[in-house]
Amino acid sequence: MQVWKDYIEQHKDRFLNELLDLLRIPSVSADSKYKEDVAKCAEAVKEHLLLAGCDIAEVCPTAGHPIVYGEKITDPSLPTVLVYGHYDVQPADPLELWTSGPFEPEIRDGKIYARGACDDKGQMFMHIKALEVMAKTGTLACNIKVMIEGEEEVGSSNLEQFLKDNKDRLKADVVLVSDTSMISMEHPSIETGLRGLAYMEVEVTGPNRDLHSGVYGGGVLNPINELCRMIASLHDENRHITVAGFYDKVAELSAAERQAINEAPFSQEDFNKDLGITQEAGEKGYTTLERTGIRPTLDVNGIWGGYTGEGAKTVLPSKAFAKISMRLVPNQVSTEISDLFAKHFTNIAAPGVQVKVTSHHGGEPVVTPTDSKAYQAAARAIETTFGKEPIPTRGGGSIPIIALFESILGLKTVLLGFGLDNDNIHSPNEKYDVFNYFKGIETIPYFHKYFAE
Ligand code: BES
Ligand code: MN
Ligand code: MN
Helix, strand or coil, rough: HHHHHHHHHHHHHHHHHHHHHHHHCECCCCCHHHHHHHHHHHHHHHHHHHHHHCEEEECCCCCCEEEEEEECCCCCCCEEEEEEEEEEEECCHHHCCCCCCCCCCCEEEEEEEEECCCCHEEEEEEHHHHHHHHHHHCCCEEEEEEEEEEEEHCCCCHHHHHHHHHCCCCHHHHEECCEEEECCCCCEEECCCEEEEEEEEEEEEEECCCCCCCCCEEECCCCHHHHHHHHCCCCCCCEEEECCCCCCCCCCCCHHHHHHCCCCCCCHHHHHHHHHCCCCCCCCCCHHHEEEEEECCEEEEEEECCCCCCCCCCCCEEEEEEEEEEEECCCCHHHHHHHHHHHHHCCCCCCCCEEEEEEEEEEEEEEECCCCCHCCCHHHHHHHHHHCCCCCECCCCCCCCHHHHHHHCCCCEEEECECCCCCCCCCCCCCCEEEHHHHHHHHHHHHHHHHHH
């Protein structure tokens, strides 16, 4: 629509500068040092909602970081879209690997470099700007409710209660989220699934204190040696996961569904080159797209213990630790998988060490329908602005709250993401293409228009 194009063109510089300002706020939810910055970011988001044309916008306190809520109700008889996103970001470390400061956004080669540029400030803000475009040009086709949280990166632990407490207020016809990726700008795609998550921490204890590794070594189990042995045993030679019962509920896809997944454009060579690896690897019998989309995984995220400082210290440590996460697929249940893991990990411990297993956050996998009105509206919107029909793909990441939208609010979600897999989310030099940012702002109004039709 020409009025949208014109409005975006006229306000292009401001739309970009406003995002850069938002990226300057270090809203790291995991680190209490940034609590005030997180709060400041919530205020900024609220102000932007009001400026964009919301009738009401407020910062809702929670037991953790606040949730920002706003709405623009044009006519109660119109369909209502609930937009979800998050304004919190991952920690920026290791800082020395960034070319420019993580909270000093810089545009290089048409890309915005900053923590949160893609995940999710850049993508979330597209919705606020799209709302402005529609509100200021008098073209709102749907009622819009916007819920932007500040705890996605730490497990959304207070959002569940917020959904339960605000069921009425959050009544809508669909949830629209931009917090996922596309294959490429040449091959637009829509993620139709997310994996679930079970995140564990393990502690292995040997002797009651750190020991001289010469005086005692050989006579006592070393908890780091033991932890490594246990972790190594969690995959077999085919890289199947050995946790007893782990695959019991895994939904196996039909040959036709698997074929469809593998028809998506994907170059193994480019994938390897981008990551600097000489050979891909993973669960036997599956392709890379299947391994990262429809198969469950188990990965060590961190492992520590003993002496890691400068030089050498001969020590036989008392304790060893690891953080281990599992990505889940339909119909695995995160609490069940956590229990299976805890049982299994305790069982494989040698007599002579003690094992403690604790569970961090979890989340359930989701599959979103492609035959719904909402998906069709999203596909049409992309076709309109990209000139190509989007390819449905199964994403490997997790957004735990999406499953709760369905179970608590009874709402299905459309994952209309504009990121790219190599946007370095959670990594140094996170980026988001200026082109993708404006493409998103241009596409979102079409979703509202088509969804209302
Ligand atoms: N936006 C991501 C999830 C994502 C990224 C989905 C790319 C699909 C494609 C989200 O912010 C995220 O990082 N989620 C975490 C889980 C959360 C509980 C910390 C994840 O996937 O590790
Ligand atoms: Mn995200
Ligand atoms: Mn994230």
